[in-house]
Amino acid sequence: MTRFIHDQFAKDYLEELLSPLGEIQSPRRVAGEVRQIDVYFVPNPTETGDRSTLGLLGKLATTTALFEPFRNPVTVTEICDCLLKLLEVRGELQRETNRNSRNLSDAELPKLWIITPTASVKLLSGFGATLSNDWPNGVYLMQEYLRTGIIVIHQLPKTPETLWLRILGRGNVQKQAIDELEALPVDSALRTNALELFYQLQESLGFNQSLAVEDRELVMRLRPLFQERLAEVERLAEQRGEQRGEQRGKQEGKQFVVENLLRFRFGSLDEELSAIIEPLLALPPEEFTPLLVQMVQLSREELLARFREPNP
Incomplete structure (x- = not known):
């Protein structure tokens, strides 16, 4: 099932965007039965970062909060489980203050x-969740003492303020949000960080041989973003090559591309991966470039096998 892949993406995504504004515990265990909070956020009172850059998500991050994102429409049982987590955290805090x-x-x-x-x-x-004049459409609040809101992503207005939450939507809502993300200035740190997580999501989905139509369409939408990143790495390599001399520079530029792509794809460049760089660079251009594009789809074992010397 790909739901768990999307769930992990949502947790990583929220953690990445919220971490500059405070402390993140993801996941956080709570008492009672084994339950985990997806993202537990505590704002940093000394943080001077501009929450407004995150729009609605930044507004949610003004207080200590539990974030529970769902890929599929949330059910009654799942909401009840979330409320139990909230009450258990409240109980922990109450016991701590009593001790003090x-x-x-x-x-x-x-x-x-x-x-x-x-x-x-x-x-x-x-659940008695209703709209409020203080919040945009799509944000439903339960009764005051429950301190709980349900954010229905597909009902949020399509504005820059809701972009960072609409990215967690599905289908056309998510596709439009990705379009808006791609259109942001290339020097935007939020854009860069979000796209990095989308690259990882594409990798994870790409290994699944039985993707649903919606996930296949998402992979196709993300593929140009990965190719854009690859082109940027190649451009930097060319600049580096020009600085070091034409012939030697070209070879070093290609090596720079390969090393960075391997690090991005597999997290680090160990001895086994380093050993395939030289034979990879020796490939003719008609094989070299397609392989770089395909690398996001290949597992570590598949890539190593392509360059492993056959047994005599």
Whole structure:
């Protein structure tokens, strides 16, 4: 199932965007039965970063919060599980303040944000979740003391303020968000970090041989972004080559591309991977460039096998 791949992407994505604004615990275990909070966020009061760059997500990150993103529409049971996590965290905080002989203030109580692509009217009304004038369409709040909101991604207005949450949507909603992400200035750190996570998502999905149509379409949408990144690495390599002399520079430039691509693809460049760089560079151009593009689809074992010397 690819749901777990998307779930991990959502957790990594939220952690990446929120970490400059405070402390992240992902996952965080809570008492009782073994339960894990997907992302537990505690804002840093001394952090001077501009939360407004994250729009609606930045607004959610002004208080301690549990973030529970769902790839599929959230169910009644899943919401109840999330509420249990919230109450267990509240219990932990209450016990800690009791040990320190002080009262737990409302400001210290965490909020729960459940992020789902869609939600039925019946589900929302069953939990008493309603729209508020203080929040955009798609943000439903439960009763005050529950400190819980349900964010229905596909109902959010298509504005820059909601972009960073719409990226966690599905189908056309996610595709449009990716288009908007791609259109951001290339020097945007948020754009770069989000795209890096999308590259990893494409890799993970690419290894699955039984993708649903929606996931296959997502892989196709992400492929040009990976090729764009590859082109950027090649451009940097060419610049490096020009600085070091034409012939020698070209070879060093190609090596620079290969080394960086291997590090990006497999996390590090160990002895086995380093050993295939020279034979890879020796490939003729008509084989070299296609292999670089295909590398995102190849496992480590498949890539090593292509350059492994046959047994005599």
